[in-house]
Amino acid sequence: MSRRPGAGYYTATAAKPGGGMPLIDKNDMCPVCKMMRYLNPDMEFLINPECYHSMCTGCVNRLFNDGPNQCPYAGCHKTLRRKGFKSAFFGDLAVEREVDLRRRVNSVFNQVEDDFETLRDYNNYLQMVEDLTFDLVNGTETKRREAEAQLLQWEMDHKPDIERNRKAGREAEEQTRRRLQAEQELARQRRIAAIQEQEEEKLALVRNREAVLDSMATGGQRVQLKKRGGVKAADITTAAAASAGSSLLPGSLDVGKLSIRGLKEKKKTAAPEGPYDPFGGYDFVPSRYKVHSGLGHPLLERFEHDRAHVTGGYSLEEFTARAMFEAFAGLGVFIEDEKEVGIGLSAGEVTGMAAGIAATGHVMDPR
Amino acid sequence: MEFNIEDLPVLFPYPRIYPEQYAYMVDLKKTLDAGGNCVLEMPSGTGKTVTLLALIVAYQQHYPSHRKLIYCSRTMSEIEKALVELKELMKFRAERLGYEEEFRGLGLTSRKNLCLHPSVKREKSGSVVDARCRSLTAGFVKEKKEKGENVDVCIYHDNLDNLEPHNLIPNGIWTLDGLLKYGEQHKQCPYFTARRMMQFCNVIIYSYHYLLDPKIAERVSKDLSKDCIVVFDEAHNIDNVCIESLSTDITEDSLRKATRGAQNLETKINEMRESDQQKLQDEYEKLVEGLRGADDGRQEDSFMANPTLPDDLLKEAVPGNIRRAEHFVGFLRRFIEYLKTRMKVRQVISETPPSFLAHLKEYTFIEKKPLRFCAERLTSLVRTLELTNIEDYQPLQEVATFATLVATYEKGFLLILEPYESDTAEVPNPVLHFTCLDAAIAIKPVFDRFSSVIITSGTISPLEMYPKMLDFTTVVQESYSMTLARKSFQPMIVTRGSDQAAISTGFQVRNEPSVVRNYGNLLTEFSRITPDGMVVFFPSYLYMESIISMWQGMGILDEVWKYKLILVETPDAQETSLALETYRTACANGRGAVLLCVARGKVSEGIDFDHQYGRTVLCIGVPFQYTESRILKARLEFLRETYRIRENDFLSFDAMRHAAQCLGRVLRGKDDYGLMILADRRFQKKRGQLPKWINQAMAEKDTNLSTDMAVSLARKFLTDIMQDVETTVVEGVSTWSIEDLRQHQAKMADETIKALTAAREKQLEDEAMAEGRRAEGAESDYEMDEDDEAELMALDG
């Protein structure tokens, strides 16, 4: 083995033998063919652990595809083979070389702490290995030879130990790898679970809100109005149920339960419902009486044609309708009954409602 | 005034005391008696520091244990303030007691602030001052001098050696200023005086880092005894301080510098081998023997200290393969080269320490164990080589610290490699973040070592978050309300503009012109009605910039300009301090000004806007953190997995503590007044996370206002506050004289007695009943047992 001293492997100096070119970053120009990175952005460099001289893939292919050849670096007489080339892991090729050597040393000196009596012995062993490696890497020619010999000697002497430790090492590695993997997997699952939990929470919230909206949009509002309209309190619930049953799709029965199913059904039913009705299907035609046209009062005739009134949108019919409405207001409301049912309304509300019903003059028909 | 809390006589240096101050003292005493920790939130401007000091000093002086007080604060000005308060307190005590107590209180800050050496003190950067000082004061320098060599020394430092080591400075309270003056007079270094006298002090006041940053803590604070009382003031950010103290960023540049450092070391080693082989040999032998600590510990000023290491490791000998200096340097070089290679990857990588170590081992044959010793080995080497220009080795030291940490902690840390500065950047600028995710790691030694740790701040809500995040238990967790004779501040939440459209800085709507305009109107309206100064906080610089330019286009700034000067905080410290100065002038001379700043910037943390300097604080948007940050994401995940703190809870907590911090800026005392406006729809739901004293001052109806409603509310508040109040109204409500306090104490005592007698009666009753039942003998055995149990419990109570 005749390698040049360690310093020679610094790549900064490696660019020099290529000629009188100024020092260009080692990543930007191939020292062999002088190809610049800027002409070929994908340019890659390879080295051969024989001599650690770097050159671009193009050169490697050109020079070594047809079998072993001499290293193109001036002064380097190594014979290199195509399959020896690899891309360097380290930017500093001296370190690359050191690590390659360490790989070898490590495969032989693989004793672990448990093999030693005391920690101190182990530390001494570690230092011995380190000394040897240091000689291999940085030592003079003779030192290196000695170290090499020592290495071989040790390998010979401790073959079974080495083999055993190698196996143990592999197993340990495998174990760590598996443990890491398992941990990662667990973390991943926890993450997913957390996301799911969050999603579900959000979904539940949305679901709740939509269900409420839903109940208001379909059955709910109607039910409420019907309740208000219910004259015979006993009918109220049946009325609601019946109306829901007959006029709406079965899904709306679920309204009270706030389930997502109701929501989906609602989307289907939403379309055929026709134009928007702000009163939710409330019927304003009075049932107890009929307002005939042409009713009037002499006192009012004056206003019928008064521009000041008419332009404002006033019509005499409204007056008569309202008068009739007021006259019938409160008829058909039986406060006692409502109280008995006890639908949780206060007396005030009940009377208010009664007035409301009378106002439209409409008695809810349970249908 | 003088009063007793239970058996403890307290001397309070003011004739009056606020009710919350009294409550604070009672809880503090409870904590100290129990020897546990506590989290206390006390409104800003209610004299928290003096309360704390008064109680603890009383405690120290009364009980024979004389527990030492370590009071940590954030900035130098806060340290100085606390020292001044302490000085006043001790003066008052001396007057009352009629004699001066044996008492010594000192403050410690960096060399940069305390150096007297004529040329060193002129250095701008703190680390250069440190490094230069070290090269003048290191042990080997002295040795050389004794040998008669011609070396530079610092006379201020060397004079200390002529004094009695435990009496470098007389008793008394030394403010930083006072310390400097004394040092100048007696030609002794104030920094080392303080450092060396720390063991002989009753009170030490210094910055968080001296306890939390393990690299410093080991050097400075290791001799403090276990029964010390540790106080962290203004501690609402303590978790971030903890995390920062253990996190490092490594860049390509720092690696380059580290390589150079390693090369220098190599040269030095070679030089030394030729000139003074013996020193290297001595070091080597020491390492072989595993002799350590004995004299290293005495070195008060080593190059760097170990980050928190488990004790067993500290006692172990350095591994054999890095014992020799040249081996170690090669080891470092390999490690640095490995990092360089990793930095070349062009995609984001996040990795746990174990997986990093596995990869490292595969490619460099570096084992975990020597890696753990890296920091320590480097310290030893630097000392052996007697390096003086230590600042050159800073990057190398960072790498070594990183190595030690990554090999020591499997959990609670993450490596994140970000090749590009932002998502849009084209040119790579890789940074390897080694981030600590667990605030508890850095603070754990503090909790382990000291029995009583008190964490307190003006805004530290929700209190239960801190024990969770920092992993400790408390004796008391309390948030005090602010007793006010009249409403001196008005918090409110504005959720809508005058046009009823909701306002928010939520991601989807933040740049919508209508929202921006509504915020603009809010600003205009309030700049119109606010007297003097007004401070506006934005969630981020980025958003502030964009909204300002939009306001410019809408003519809003011109409108504001009519009423107030407009000033803006920038990331540049110098510009900002200039803006602040102008702001203060404008506020003081009546022109009035608006300061636009950022909720997480310098202004929001350290600067007070008392009285006319801040009558309105407007918080535009909830100051959430930038959630896309990978580091934050990793931390959130960690919090969720380890402490069961959910992402959103943490983010919301973090945002609200910053908001509260901003709001607290304007109210710095009971005679101060101001408006606090939170302008974002989302604040409505989060109001519960505000400190109690702020939340209490906000009526339900003030939490959902539109701009116009807010303006009229503010107007009303301002008119009310302008009225004079008679001092008699204030007496007895928001401040107590000694009589009021006695009354209160009597009342409390009465109540306790009542409660006790009630309990006793109940117990007797229960007993009688149980007795009766037993006499009846009707019940089965089983039921009898139950009775017994009840009785036992009653007895316990």
Ligand code: SF4
């Ligand atoms: S010993 Fe003190 S005075 Fe001298 S250089 Fe250091 S800090 Fe400055």
Ligand SMILES: [Zn+2]
């Ligand atoms: Zn080439």
Ligand SMILES: [Zn+2]
């Ligand atoms: Zn070659």
